Amino acid sequence: MQSEPxxxxxxxxxxxxxWQHLFNFLMGVSIFFSVLIFGLIFYFAIKYRRRxxxxxxxxxxxxxxxxxxxxxxxxxxxxxxxxWASGLYFRNAVPPKGSTEIFVIGRQWMWKVQHSEGxxxxxxxxxxxxxxxxxxxxxxxxxxxxxxxxxxIKEDVLPGRYTSEWFTATKTGRFHLFCDQYCGTLHxxxxxxxxxxxxxxxxxxxxGNPVNKSIADMGAELYVRYGCNTCHSTGxxxxxxxxxxxxxKLTGGQTVKADxxxxxxxxxxxxxxxxxxxxxxxxxxxxxxxxxxxxxxTAYIKSLSKAEGQGKEAAKQ
Amino acid sequence: xxxxxxxxxxxxxxxxxxxxxxWRSWLFTVDxxxxxxxxxxxxxFFFIVGGLxxxxxxxxxxxxxxxxxxPSTYNRLFTIHGLIMIFFFLAPSIPAVLGNFLIPLxxxxxxxxxxxxNLLSWYIFMLGGAVLLYSTLSGGVDTGWTFYTxxxxxxxxxxxxxxxxxxxxxxxxxxxxxxxxIVTIHKMRAPGLTWFRLPLFLWSMYATxxxxxxxxxxxxxxMVLLMLERFLHVGIFDPALGGxxxxxxxxxxxxxxxxxxVLVLPAMGVVSELIATFSRKRIFGYSFVxxxxxxxxxxxxxxxxxxxxxxxxxxxxxxxxxxxxxxVAIPSAIKVFNWTATLxxxxxxxxxxxxxxxxxxxxxxxGGLTGLFLASTAIDVHVHDTYFIVAHFHYIMxxxxxxxxxxxxxxxxxxxxxxxxxxxxxxxxxxxxxxxxNLTFGPQFLLGYYGMPRRYAVYPPEFQVLNVMSSAGAxxxxxxxxxxxxxxxxxxxxxxxxxxxxxGAKGLEWTTASPPPTENFKVIPIVTEEAYAYGAKG
Numbered sequence: 001m002q003s004e005p006x007x008x009x010x011x012x013x014x015x016x017x018x019w020q021h022l023f024n025f026l027m028g029v030s031i032f033f034s035v036l037i038f039g040l041i042f043y044f045a046i047k048y049r050r051r052x053x054x055x056x057x058x059x060x061x062x063x064x065x066x067x068x069x070x071x072x073x074x075x076x077x078x079x080x081x082x083x084w085a086s087g088l089y090f091r092n093a094v095p096p097k098g099s100t101e102i103f104v105i106g107r108q109w110m111w112k113v114q115h116s117e118g119x120x121x122x123x124x125x126x127x128x129x130x131x132x133x134x135x136x137x138x139x140x141x142x143x144x145x146x147x148x149x150x151x152x153i154k155e156d157v158l159p160g161r162y163t164s165e166w167f168t169a170t171k172t173g174r175f176h177l178f179c180d181q182y183c184g185t186l187h188x189x190x191x192x193x194x195x196x197x198x199x200x201x202x203x204x205x206x207x208g209n210p211v212n213k214s215i216a217d218m219g220a221e222l223y224v225r226y227g228c229n230t231c232h233s234t235g236x237x238x239x240x241x242x243x244x245x246x247x248x249k250l251t252g253g254q255t256v257k258a259d260x261x262x263x264x265x266x267x268x269x270x271x272x273x274x275x276x277x278x279x280x281x282x283x284x285x286x287x288x289x290x291x292x293x294x295x296x297x298t299a300y301i302k303s304l305s306k307a308e309g310q311g312k313e314a315a316k317q
Numbered sequence: 318x319x320x321x322x323x324x325x326x327x328x329x330x331x332x333x334x335x336x337x338x339x340w341r342s343w344l345f346t347v348d349x350x351x352x353x354x355x356x357x358x359x360x361x362f363f364f365i366v367g368g369l370x371x372x373x374x375x376x377x378x379x380x381x382x383x384x385x386x387x388p389s390t391y392n393r394l395f396t397i398h399g400l401i402m403i404f405f406f407l408a409p410s411i412p413a414v415l416g417n418f419l420i421p422l423x424x425x426x427x428x429x430x431x432x433x434x435n436l437l438s439w440y441i442f443m444l445g446g447a448v449l450l451y452s453t454l455s456g457g458v459d460t461g462w463t464f465y466t467x468x469x470x471x472x473x474x475x476x477x478x479x480x481x482x483x484x485x486x487x488x489x490x491x492x493x494x495x496x497x498x499i500v501t502i503h504k505m506r507a508p509g510l511t512w513f514r515l516p517l518f519l520w521s522m523y524a525t526x527x528x529x530x531x532x533x534x535x536x537x538x539x540m541v542l543l544m545l546e547r548f549l550h551v552g553i554f555d556p557a558l559g560g561x562x563x564x565x566x567x568x569x570x571x572x573x574x575x576x577x578x579v580l581v582l583p584a585m586g587v588v589s590e591l592i593a594t595f596s597r598k599r600i601f602g603y604s605f606v607x608x609x610x611x612x613x614x615x616x617x618x619x620x621x622x623x624x625x626x627x628x629x630x631x632x633x634x635x636x637x638x639x640x641x642x643x644x645v646a647i648p649s650a651i652k653v654f655n656w657t658a659t660l661x662x663x664x665x666x667x668x669x670x671x672x673x674x675x676x677x678x679x680x681x682x683x684g685g686l687t688g689l690f691l692a693s694t695a696i697d698v699h700v701h702d703t704y705f706i707v708a709h710f711h712y713i714m715x716x717x718x719x720x721x722x723x724x725x726x727x728x729x730x731x732x733x734x735x736x737x738x739x740x741x742x743x744x745x746x747x748x749x750x751x752x753x754x755n756l757t758f759g760p761q762f763l764l765g766y767y768g769m770p771r772r773y774a775v776y777p778p779e780f781q782v783l784n785v786m787s788s789a790g791a792x793x794x795x796x797x798x799x800x801x802x803x804x805x806x807x808x809x810x811x812x813x814x815x816x817x818x819x820x821g822a823k824g825l826e827w828t829t830a831s832p833p834p835t836e837n838f839k840v841i842p843i844v845t846e847e848a849y850a851y852g853a854k855g
Contacts, residue, residue, distance in 0.1 A: 005779040009767050023696055030686040037657060037682045041675055044660035045667075048596070055597065055664040059852035062602035062655075070654040071647060078643040078689070085693030086636050092695075093632045108472070142468040143562055145627065145702060149768020152699035156628045158563070159467065160556025163629040176777065180702040180770045182461045184468055185389045188773035 012171040012196070013151035015092055020152075022084055029077055095166035099134040102127070103215075103295045106137065106144035106157040109186035111177065114292055116299065118211040118218065123192030125177065127169060128202035134166040136260060140291050145181035148194050156181055162260050169196040219300025222293055226285070237282060238275045244305035249276045263298045326816030328735050332832040347432035348835055350733070353418035355439050360406050360414065361802075363446065367401035370394045372795065375757075375788040381778040391774035392459040393475070397449075399462030400480060404487050405446050407714060408576070410722045411583030412529075413442070413494055416522050418733060420498055422826035422833065423516050425507025425842045430500035438493040445487030452479035461772060463573070466554035466565040470546040477547055485540040488533040491579075495529030498522055507825070509844035513607075516824055516848040517593075517600060520607040521586025524614035528575045528582075531618065536572040539565070566628055570621035578617040580714050582610055584677060584721020585652055591674035591724050592656050594822040596663030599849030602655040609648035616645040626697045635694050642692035649685050653678060668820070669743030673724030676751045680716025684709060687762065705765025708758045716754055723750070723801065730805065731815030735832040738808035742800060749797030756790025824848050 011017045048057070102125070103114040113121040127133050137146055139159040146165065147154035155165040179190035197205060223229055231237035238248075248258050251274045256262055265273055267289065270282035289297075333350045343351055374394050377385040386394070417435065421428050429435050452458050458480040460469040469477050502523050506515075543565070545551045552558030554565040593600050600606055622630060622638030656678055665671070687709040690696045700706065727747075731737050760783040765771075769780050776784070818827040829838050 005777075005781075007767050007779045019695060019699060022693065023690070026690050026693065026696065030683075030689070033686060034682060037653060038679060040657050041660065041678060044657070044663070045665050045675065048660060048663045048665050050597075050664045050666045056852065057597050057664040058662055059599055060601060060658075060662065061599070062605065063658075066654075066658065067602055067605050067651070071651055074650045075647055078646060081689060081693055082640055082643050085695040086639060089635065089694035089698070090632060142472050143465060143628075147702070147768070147770065149699065149703075154627050154698055154701060158556075158629055160562075161629070176768065178768065178770045182392075182463075182465065182468070182702075182772040184472060185392060185459065187392070188388060188770075188775045191777075 008150075010150055010171060011152075012173070012175055013148075013153070013167040013169055015167060016150065016152040017170070018088055018092075022088060025084070026081065029081075092166075095134040095164070096132045096168075099132040099166055100127075101134045101136060103292070104135050104137040104146055104157065105140060105291045105295075106146070106179070106183075106190075107140040108142065108184050109179070109190040111146070111179075111190065111192050112292065114215060114295060115206070116215055117206055118213045118215055119206060119209045120211070120292075123177070124195060125192070126195045126197060126202060126205055128199040129169050129172050129196050131199070132166060132168045134164055136162050136164050136295075138162050138291050138295075142183045143181050144179050144183050144190065147178045147180040148175055149178070150175045151194070154180055162264070169194075172196045172198060215296045215299040216303035217300075219296035219298070219303075222289075222297050223300055226289070228297075231282070236278075238278055240301045240304045242305055244302045246305075250274060251276050260298050263301055264294055267294055267297065326814045328814055329830040329832070329834065331834065332735065332830060333835045334734075334832050336835050345436070347428070347436055349417050349421050349429050349432065349435060350833065350835075352435050352439055353414050353733075356409055356413040356417060356442070359439075359443060359446065360409050363401050363405040366450075367398050367406055368795070368798065370398035370401070372791070374398065375791040377774065378776070378784045379781075379788050381776050381781050381784075383775050386774075388774035389459065390457075392461075392772070393453075393457035395772055396458050396461050396480075397453050400449060400458075400484065402714075403462060403576070403580075404484055405442075405449065407580045407718050408491060409442065409494075410718065411587060411725060412491075412498070412522060412525055412579075413438075415518075415587065415722075415725045415729060416494075416498060416525075416583065419729065419826055420501055420519065420522060421505070422732075422829065422837055423519055423824060423848075424502060424505050425510060425825045425838065425844065426501065426505040427836045427838070427841075429497045430505060431497050434493055435497055438490045438497070441493070442487055442490035445483045445485075445490065447483075448479055448486060449483030452476040452483060455479065463569060464540075464543060464565075465569075466543065466546070466560075466562045467557070470543055470553075471555045471557065478544060481540045481543050481547075485537050485544075488537045488540075491529045492533045495526035495533075498526040499530070502526075507842050507844050510825075513604065514844060514847040516586075517589035517603070517606055517610075518583075518586035521582045521589070521610045524610040525579055525582045525586075528579050528614050528617065532572045532575040532579070535568060536576075539568040539572065542568070563625070563628060563630065566625055567621070570624045571618070574621045574624065575614075575617040577710070577713065578613055580718040581681070581721075582613060584681075584718045584725075585610065587721045587725035587728070588656065588674045588677050590824070591670050591728055592659050593849045593851070594728070594820050595666050595668060595671035595674070596660055597821070597851045598659055598663045599847065599851060600655065601658040601661070602651075603847075603849070605651055606655050609651050612648040613645060616641060616648070620645055623692060623697070626694050627701050632694075639692055639694045643689070646685060646689060646692065649681075653682055653685070667744070669738075669740060669747050670724045670728035670820075672744055672747040672751075673720050673727060676747065677717060677720040677724065680712050680720060680751075680754065684712030684716055687712065699768070700765050702771055703765035704761040704769050704771055707771050708761035708765060711758045711761075716758070720750070723747075726805070727801075728820070729826075730808070731819050732826060732831050732833070734809045734812070735815055735830075736808050736810075736812035737815040737819060738801075738804050738812055742804045746797050746800040749793055749800070753790050753793030753795070753797050757787050757794050758790075760784075760786045760790070823850055 105112040111123050113125050137157040139157045144157040151167045153165050155163050175194040177192040243258050247255050268286045377383050456476050459475045460473050542553050546553045552560040554560040554562050619641040623642045626635050764783050817831050
């Protein structure tokens with residue numbers, strides 16, 4: 001137990017392996033140029049040391065061919081790095097279809113995690129190995145950053161909007177979770193663990209939790225508790241069935257895709273993006289709803305876009 | 318072969334230092350050389366304050382749970398360390414001290430274009446510094462030098478207003494200094510001193526001045542907006558007030574990245590002079606080095622988004638900024654290759670300034686190469702906001718800018734004081750600084766690679782070994798910084814008399830007495846050759 005703690009640093013996600021290849025290439029280029037420059041400096045500094053006080057060395061103006069060479073080679077290497085890095089970055093910007101979505105809320109100074117199945121965690125995130133996981137993240141206060149070094153992923157977590165990142169864990173085990181964006185006094189205590197489990201263990205872990213409501217079900221309760229149903233189930237406000245993912249026409253004539261960000265904006269500042277054909281009667285819920293409640297309502301609205309959801313909606317009416 | 322101080326040199330009977338005495342003759346001086354001393358004393362003070370903050374930080378990080386202070390204190394330490402070192406030491410170091418002293422001497426003029434404005438710049442600088450120190454004494458500021466919103470505008474419970482005000486004020490000092498330098502270099506060059514006969518130091522000071530004038534107004538505006546939101550709750554950056562926190566980052570880094578080049582371009586200029594003098598050769602590829610400075614200054618305004626690859630910025634924007642960031646690496650590489658080529662077939666001496674110059678090339682090369690990792694969007698995703706970044710920018714700002722500054726101070730010290738310092742001590746401290754620096758910041762590259770976040774007051778125990786190594790290196794670095802402070806002060810009074818040109822260097826500043834007379838030159842020189850005419854006899 002008293003043994004020296006050693007640094008645990010592996011490639012624990014599919015992206016980490018691709019990342020490592022590019023990193024090794026950059027290291028190779030860097031070591032080559034460092035050795036070249038250091039070697040030349042030492043060699044010249046010794047070979048051409050001043051041997052007499054009045055020495056006048058030959059004056060060399062420069063050499064165009066050399067200038068072109070040492071402009072062209074670094075430029076070519078930079079193009080390779082740019083294309084490689086950008087390709088990797090670009091391909092991995094969007095999570096694969098069918099990723100499991102998990103919600104993360106940062107606040108001074110803790111991480112709150114909300115699984116779709118309803119399980120909530122603090123400063124821990126349990127995930128199954130080999131399954132693409134998409135994190136949808138927001139902050140309750142300042143900017144945070146959800147970083148998992150062994151997955152080589154990191155993304156700022158902003159107040160007032162959703163950001164996301166994704167990973168497919170390739171190893172089981174416990175991995176550091178750090179807040180990487182300075183967020184105030186206890187920034188360095190805003191840490192936690194990612195626990196990657198075999199899918200069967202994960203299923204057992206999920207079922208072992210005392211929560212028996214999905215976040216869509218929690219959202220359905222909020223829908224009634226906050227009186228959303230008095231308008232949105234009666235035709236006074238736009239209905240939610242089939243809303244999520246559709247294209248909405250606004251009063252100004254513009255259109256917008258009904259995604260997480262749109263629904264969040266509508267709940268907090270209803271007048272900004274009002275649906276065409278409905279009166280401006282909705283009050284703002286700014287300050288009344290927590291970020292996780294907004295996520296729950298969104299999950300509920302999302303569930304209504306599926307056929308199964310329509311039955312629920314009908315049952316409420 | 319070291320500098321020849323033969324003992325037969327004599328001090329000129331009247332020079333700018335002894336022409337008159339008393340505090341009024343200094344605090345109301347309009348002589349650019351005395352104003353350079355005012356800056357030198359002020360920034361040395363700020364360097365010591367910023368260095369003490371760093372010392373406490375490194376001591377604290379010896380233990381994973383924090384050996385010394387509470388996190389709230391640690392956060393104040395790294396904030397004041399960054400603010401002081403960036404705005405009150407590095408930015409004014411080479412421009413305001415060496416630039417002020419040398420630009421009129423190098424162009425063959427009697428003073429800068431606007432001597433009174435030059436003095437005003439110093440007073441503005443001191444006012445800004447006083448306000449920043451007030452913020453520290455009145456409880457400190459804990460936002461990081463980057464002032465990210467909405468932490469700084471809504472959530473931080475510390476002296477943000479006065480710190481922002483200090484930064485706001487000091488910006489005007491840089492703007493006026495830049496203006497002064499640009500006009501001086503354009504309008505006051507001696508007869509025959511064409512643009513391509515200028516020392517490369519002047520090219521880099523010119524590029525730096527352009528950045529001062531274009532970037533400093535942006536930070537001033539940003540600080541005003543920040544204060545408006547914090548004090549009057551005008552919604553600009555905080556989403557709870559209807560603002561956008563990313564807007565702040567765009568504004569801050571539009572200033573912030575050019576600012577990095579404000580710190581390193583002057584050092585590149587110094588190093589060009591040192592390499593030429595101590596190899597007795599004109600700089601290889603003069604015009605390529607000169608235009609690289611201008612290219613860096615121009616491109617520096619197009620790369621700010623590489624600070625924001627993981628901020629939620631669009632990926633397309635990220636790719637554009639990545640491309641520009643690679644582009645700005647090219648002129649830096651060209652400079653390094655040309656400096657190295659200058660050594661070829663040179664007559665190289667190992668005087669202390671040359672050791673700093675060679676150290677600069679090595680450290681800047683490593684800082685620059687690690688910059689390529691950060692310009693690569695995919696790689697940045699992991700190393701962003703870790704110790705990898707901390708190590709990278711210290712290689713540029715301390716390995717680069719501070720080595721350049723100390724090299725320049727050692728090179729022009731005999732011109733500034735008329736006296737020489739002990740070479741052995743100077744060489745020793747240059748070596749200590751090089752070794753101490755690498756031991757301090759080398760382990761931080763590894764820490765960052767392993768994922769240790771920056772700005773952490775406490776950290777997981779497995780990172781302790783590398784942190785202790787870093788702190789141990791910092792103690793060597795500190796010794797390396799203290800030694801020159803002692804022998805330079807000693808030499809100003811007791812050092813052997815240096816004579817007008819102890820290094821056998823070319824350039825107008827070496828044609829006048831050491832120390833120079835108040836009017837610099839008895840007769841305005843007429844220039845008939847380039848700055849690096851080392852082939853010519855005499």
